[in-house]
Structures are given as C-alpha cells and as structure tokens.
Amino acid sequence: MNWGFDAGGLGSATNPLRVAIVGSGPSGFYAAEALFKSPLTVRVDMIERLPVPFGLVRYGVAPDHPKLKQPTLVYDKIAQSPGFTFLGNVTVGRDVSLEQLQSTHHAVLFACGAESDRRLGVPNEDLAGSHTATEFVGWYNGHPDYRDRSFDLSSEVAVIIGQGNVAIDVARILSKSVDELRHTDIAEHALDALADSRVREIHVVGRRGPAQASFTSKELRELGELRGCVTGVSANDLQLNSACLTELEDKNNFNAARNVETFQSWTTHSATADDKRIWFHFLQSPVVMTGKFRLEQITLERNRLTGPPFGQLARGTGETLDLRCGLLFRSIGYRGLPLWGVPFDEAKGVFPNTAGRIGGAPGLYAAGWIKRGPSGIIGTNRADAVATVQSLLADLTHLDSRPREGTQGLYAAMARGNSQVLSYADWRCIDAEEQRRGAAMGKPREKITRVRDMLAVLGARPT
Numbered sequence: 001m002n003w004g005f006d007a008g009g010l011g012s013a014t015n016p017l018r019v020a021i022v023g024s025g026p027s028g029f030y031a032a033e034a035l036f037k038s039p040l041t042v043r044v045d046m047i048e049r050l051p052v053p054f055g056l057v058r059y060g061v062a063p064d065h066p067k068l069k070q071p072t073l074v075y076d077k078i079a080q081s082p083g084f085t086f087l088g089n090v091t092v093g094r095d096v097s098l099e100q101l102q103s104t105h106h107a108v109l110f111a112c113g114a115e116s117d118r119r120l121g122v123p124n125e126d127l128a129g130s131h132t133a134t135e136f137v138g139w140y141n142g143h144p145d146y147r148d149r150s151f152d153l154s155s156e157v158a159v160i161i162g163q164g165n166v167a168i169d170v171a172r173i174l175s176k177s178v179d180e181l182r183h184t185d186i187a188e189h190a191l192d193a194l195a196d197s198r199v200r201e202i203h204v205v206g207r208r209g210p211a212q213a214s215f216t217s218k219e220l221r222e223l224g225e226l227r228g229c230v231t232g233v234s235a236n237d238l239q240l241n242s243a244c245l246t247e248l249e250d251k252n253n254f255n256a257a258r259n260v261e262t263f264q265s266w267t268t269h270s271a272t273a274d275d276k277r278i279w280f281h282f283l284q285s286p287v288v289m290t291g292k293f294r295l296e297q298i299t300l301e302r303n304r305l306t307g308p309p310f311g312q313l314a315r316g317t318g319e320t321l322d323l324r325c326g327l328l329f330r331s332i333g334y335r336g337l338p339l340w341g342v343p344f345d346e347a348k349g350v351f352p353n354t355a356g357r358i359g360g361a362p363g364l365y366a367a368g369w370i371k372r373g374p375s376g377i378i379g380t381n382r383a384d385a386v387a388t389v390q391s392l393l394a395d396l397t398h399l400d401s402r403p404r405e406g407t408q409g410l411y412a413a414m415a416r417g418n419s420q421v422l423s424y425a426d427w428r429c430i431d432a433e434e435q436r437r438g439a440a441m442g443k444p445r446e447k448i449t450r451v452r453d454m455l456a457v458l459g460a461r462p463t
C-alpha cells in the first residue's frame, strides 16, 4: 500500500497523524493497535464517556465468564504504546463537540458501540416488570447508568424474548445460585438482590425455529450443565420443515446443527421439585403484555416459517397463547445511538459507512458495532477495526494534512467545561482499588458502580 508518507508530511515525526477514537471498548482498542502497527508516526486520543475503559468487556461480558474478559490484558498493553492517551469521563457532544475533535485531529474514528436496544413494538412493552436485557446486564455488571435500576425478582416465572447469547447470559444469571456467583466480579448490589430471587421457571422465547436460534452452541450446552437447573423443550417444537433441514445440512451452519442436537437432548428430562427450569419455546412472537399495575401476562402468537433456506421469516398464524409471568426481559439486540453531526441510519441503528468511512468520505470513520451492528464475538471486532484503519490510512492523501494540536488542543477545548478528565493512570488507581475491595470479599474485583465514587478514589490518592 502507498501510505502517502514523506518527511514532514502527515504521519511523519514532525507531523504525526492524530486520530481521536471515540469509545474504549474492543473495537476502539483494536483500532488503536492497528494504527500503531502502521509505519506512520501516530498519536491516538481515546475518548470515553465513562471514567473507566473497556466498554462491553467490562460491562457486557457475564461475570461468570472471566476468560472472555482476558482481552483487557491486550488492551492494557495497547494503552502503553507511545502516543496513546486515554481521556475518560469525556462525552462527545457535551464536553467536546465533533467540530472541536475535527479541528484538533486529522481523523475521528467512532468505536462507541451500540448503547441502546431494539424495540419490540408491542402494547405495554414498558409495563413495570418488563425490562430490556441491557438494563439487567448493565445492572449486574455494575454499569453506572444502571446502578440504581431495581428488578422485582419475586415472581416465580420469568420470560426472555429473543434467542441470542445475551438471552443465555440472562437465563444463566437468573438460574445460578448466589454461591456460584459470589466469587465472580458480579456487582454486590445485584448479588444481594439475586439472593432473594424467587425466580424458578425461565421461558426463553424465539420468533423463529430451533435451527435459526443465534445461540453459540457452547454457550447453549453450558445451560444444560447448570447445577440445580433443568433445561427443556417440547419435541413438537423441534419438528423441522424442509427449508430448515436444508439449512442444517450446510456444513457452514454447523453451529445451528449442534444447537438442534442439544435441544433434541433436552426433550426428555427429570427434574426434582427443587430444580429451577429453563424452557425453550420456538415460533412464538409477543403480541401484547398485560397487567393492572405491573406485568402479569404475555400473549404470544404462534408463527410459521416462510421463505427459502437462510431467508426464512416468521409469519403469525393468528393462534395465540397466554403465559402468566411477573418478570420479562426483551433480549432482541442492541442498537447504536445517533450523535449530532454524524450521519445515522435509523433503521439499522448504525453510522452508515463504506468500509468504515462514515458517509463514504474521508475524515470520519466507524469500527465495531456502530459500524456493522451488534453482531459477532469480541474478537470479531479486531478484523473489523483493522479494515477501518486500512481505509483511514488509504485516505491519508485526502485528509487535511496541516499539523493538529491533538491531546493539548482537546484539553484546551475542554478547559471551558466542568468535567474532570481521567487518564489511564487514573484508571489504574481505580482498578487497583477495585481489586483491593474484591480481594477482601474473595472476588477478582468489586466494581465501583457510581461515577462520583470513582472520582472520590482519585481524590483520596496520595500526591
């Protein structure tokens, strides 16, 4: 590739390429890594609205899956790269504008994820007792935005709408005993509430069939291995049409074939009275939630599949059934949020882009979920971020090459605001404090769940 690199030119030691990365989750760190691997001299300012880094790895990965958090060790190394600066507790659009970022940097790369949720669009979706999975996941993971949510876990029956890995995480956290969770980094407020949970029966409802469920087969199988919990599915629900059989014969679709095998092994089961139960239902879509003051029932409509293999859609049959429940989680996928000044695709909830170039033009870039939507595992974001950085580097000759102030310019712009900007060294202090608190409780860490308490840790830091 021709990098457009010359002495004194953009990307040289005297005129480093200055990139502002918005968001400090996986795709932000992988984008920073890819930029540092280029032969150019690069400076990266990573801007994060929370005081602490790591986005979905810290606040999305389930506490009982610590291995999935190991990428933070890589991110920590990337943060040590010369030319990397972390600016936590800074919200783009509030503390600093997009225009300011564009004036202090040669390029702005958005890696801000998908912070909102898709809507089901059924009546009474927001009835008390009906929550998004995002709220619940954020709450048990100690996300400051969800710290003060409360979940009434007094109902014996919970329903989860959607059949992806987030639905599995929610089902597993509801099913495990607090003794199994106690030594994870689950937030203590969540552990206390779960200790009093009366949830015993969890229904995981999909609008399409077992062959279309988007669970990863390993995660699904794990549910069948939980102590004191039985997984079940009706054999009737596993009858497959010819298009489903064609889908399962495709060797690239082995994950779905394994899922169906797992479901088949769950049609017979023996549960004791004490066991919790996770029940899978297919070909059912919510049509209305009802309840006088809070959720009491969900009405589901039976679906049938129409369309060719890999293009099958759920169509309602008009046949309905009612399911009594006092707790419900909508786990039907995340959605990106718009940002003033950046093009936004309302239907998809992403920043529309071509190979990471927002609006198809040089200057603004996207990586990760805000680029392609909420799909894939953490590692998927590496190739995605690398591809975006390749686009950025290929655009070098089209970027305004005048030297930029970078970090200093950003600090000067923000001096007009009130926010306390946190550095990576500040995160290290918070991290050490969380680990110290966790060690006292036999946990890897006890997350600090309020922004003011994070800032207080730094206030108490010896100077």
Ligand code: NAP
Pocket: 068, 118, 119, 120, 161, 162, 163, 164, 165, 166, 167, 169, 206, 207, 208, 212, 213, 214, 215, 216, 219, 285, 286, 331, 332, 333, 334, 374, 375, 376, 377
């Ligand atoms: P997902 O995998 O996209 O699953 C969303 C589910 O919601 C699908 O079953 C989808 O059904 C259903 N759905 C969407 N709209 C619906 C509607 N209007 N009515 C009923 N159902 C609807 O999303 P996710 O579970 O939120 O996960 C997001 C990403 O994070 C995924 O890539 C996932 O693998 C990843 N993740 C990974 C892990 C892990 O590796 N341990 C853990 C958590 C999350 P259709 O198929 O019919 O659209």
